[in-house]
Amino acid sequence: MSISTTLSSINQITKEITRLEKALLDETKKEADITKKINSTKKSITKNTSVSTVNSKLGQIERYENDLVKTLNKKTDITKKIAQKREKLNSLNQKLQKEEQVESKRRQKEQEKVQKNYENRIDELTAQLKNNVSSNISEVGINTLDETLFEEKYDVFISHASEDKESFVRELADTLMKDYNIKVWYDEFSIKWGDSLRKSIDKGLKSSKFGIVIISKSFIKKGWTNYELDGLFQKEMTYGKTILPIWHDITKDEVQDFSPSLAGRKALNTSMYTIKEIAEELKNILDE
Incomplete structure (x- = not known):
């Protein structure tokens, strides 16, 4: 897997975690709302409440409690998924770090190769320059060389x-x-x-x-x-x-x-x- 592919996977999982965390927050708010309704309904039952009304409110409380159980189960499921995603994200980050180290070593080797080629080229140019200078000296003499090769116009x-x-x-x-x-x-x-x-x-x-x-x-x-x-x-x-x-x-x-x-x-x-x-x-x- 290349660095770009790993980064793409990391970005995708990060987005999924963000989405799951939002869903978890929504279920937490829903839990609070249902709990509030249950408590409010319980408080509305007094000694003066008729038997039929009490039975009706108890039935309503039971439905709220069923909704609450569903919400708590969703929260548990979402929390589990977030933990799995975070574990996978951690694994990908470790993989990315290793891939970046490998890429860094590869670039370093390439740079060393370029530097070596450059140094070899400098050696070649230096040898060529010495040969050219020697050739000029033998052909035109040192006095002529001073006037032509080194003259700065x-x-x-x-x-x-x-x-x-x-x-x-x-x-x-x-x-x-x-x-x-x-x-x-x-x-x-x-x-x-x-x-x-x-x-x-x-x-x-x-x-x-x-x-x-x-x-x-x-x-x-x-x-x-x-x-x-x-x-x-x-x-x-x-x-x-x-x-x-x-x-x-x-x-x-x-x-x-x-x-x-x-x-x-x-x-x-x-x-x-x-x-x-x-x-x-x-x-x-x-x-x-």
């Missing part, structure tokens, strides 16, 4: 999904450049007609001090964004802090599922920070 590279341009990214890039004089690599401004997309992105990644990563639902589904993110991770492994994450219309659980390492970093959230506040934060980092 941009303050920040913006990695994003195209679906987020209208809602956030384009305005962020405009604000950083026009209002804060920050040099930004942004595809709409930096890639010219006829340029190689991959080469332009590689050049932008190598030539930027930091990489702003706009993590959104669209971002985590894209191939290009993952390519850019791998490049930023490569650079960070060599030069230190490079990636500056921004969460845009996405939850922590969704980021966690995509990349545990990114979920563990301090990020700015567009639901809490305005574009101006984000720009101020970046400006402070660049001024350090």
Whole structure:
């Protein structure tokens, strides 16, 4: 039985218990009403009451007492059913607890697997970066390498999904450049007609001090964004802090599922920070 099925059973039994408790309350009120009628009828019999009237009232009392017995039997039956339902509810709650523990262990194993895959990927990227650096050194010499590979022409590279341009990214890039004089690599401004997309992105990644990563639902589904993110991770492994994450219309659980390492970093959230506040934060980092 799955957690959702168990929860459904718990909700159903809880509703049944509520219904039975209401029925028990109704029978309790009925019991009180019948008892009141019996006592009232008994009090109405006095020394001056005629024999025929006494017999009539005694017959009425007998009928009330029969109704009272039926009500007490119903109460006993309902009480028994409530006890059975509560016992079953307790059993289901224990079952739910065990199922949740199993599910928690399963998720933990999946997270550990994701983390392991991520660490392996970082190792692969690190080895690839070292090979690339060695190759560049052998081909162009250390002096040329200093001028080309490590030259920083941009303050920040913006990695994003195209679906987020209208809602956030384009305005962020405009604000950083026009209002804060920050040099930004942004595809709409930096890639010219006829340029190689991959080469332009590689050049932008190598030539930027930091990489702003706009993590959104669209971002985590894209191939290009993952390519850019791998490049930023490569650079960070060599030069230190490079990636500056921004969460845009996405939850922590969704980021966690995509990349545990990114979920563990301090990020700015567009639901809490305005574009101006984000720009101020970046400006402070660049001024350090």
